[in-house]
Amino acid sequence: MIRTEKLTKVYHSSSLETVALQNIDLHINHGDFVAVMGPSGCGKSTLLNVLGLLDNPNKGELYFDNLPTSRMNLRDKTSLRKQNIGFVFQNYNLLDELTVYENIELPLLYLKVPSHERIKRIDTLLHEMQLMHRAQHFPAQLSGGQQQRVAIARAVITQPKLILADEPTGNLDSKNGEAVMQMLAHLNKQGTTILMVTHSNIDASYANRIVHLFDGQIVSENFGK
Numbered sequence: 001m002i003r004t005e006k007l008t009k010v011y012h013s014s015s016l017e018t019v020a021l022q023n024i025d026l027h028i029n030h031g032d033f034v035a036v037m038g039p040s041g042c043g044k045s046t047l048l049n050v051l052g053l054l055d056n057p058n059k060g061e062l063y064f065d066n067l068p069t070s071r072m073n074l075r076d077k078t079s080l081r082k083q084n085i086g087f088v089f090q091n092y093n094l095l096d097e098l099t100v101y102e103n104i105e106l107p108l109l110y111l112k113v114p115s116h117e118r119i120k121r122i123d124t125l126l127h128e129m130q131l132m133h134r135a136q137h138f139p140a141q142l143s144g145g146q147q148q149r150v151a152i153a154r155a156v157i158t159q160p161k162l163i164l165a166d167e168p169t170g171n172l173d174s175k176n177g178e179a180v181m182q183m184l185a186h187l188n189k190q191g192t193t194i195l196m197v198t199h200s201n202i203d204a205s206y207a208n209r210i211v212h213l214f215d216g217q218i219v220s221e222n223f224g225k
């Protein structure tokens with residue numbers, strides 16, 4: 001699904017050059033659950049942003065389903081991202097002025113999915129994630145665990161091939177964190193590919209492969225379950 005060749009990302013300021021990623025060679029297959037680990041500042045979130053087509057590398061190539069993304073214009077990248085990638089963030093990134101139902105519906109509106117199909121998908125997902133009783137609540141009325149479940153529902157409502165998760169349990173207690181990880185594991189068993197950035201060894205244990213980054217480079221990989 002995803003393949004990178006010598007992927008490099010450098011940030012420049014007036015007096016400083018920071019190499020965030022250096023010669024990253026990574027291959028993620030359909031159905032993988034990959035955890036990316038490493039110390040703060042090692043390039044984990046940068047890698048996630050580049051793989052999610054939110055940022056561009058300075059060098060190297062990123063292939064998505066064998067398509068070289070460097071040849072795509074902004075519109076093509078945006079279309080590929082909307083149709084294939086779901087994002088889950090540590091801070092949930094829900095819109096405070098929208099209800100749970102409306103937050104989940106938003107990606108479908110962007111894709112111009114017909115109303116009857118939107119209703120069917122959202123109702124099904126609300127039942128699966130035990131959020132139906134919260135459908136008309138606003139994010140501020142939810143617990144952290146509930147907000148993250150809504151964020152995951154929003155990420156998967158478009159039935160993406162890939163979910164990119166950035167510290168998905170970082171703001172949760174252990175009980176809610178475990179529930180979120182079980183939810184991601186369930187989605188993976190259903191065929192969704194997951195790439196997750198995490199500091200947690202417990203969360204990483206859900207993955208079938210762990211990639212370790214240090215100073216913007218892959219220093220090791222090991223296979224889990």
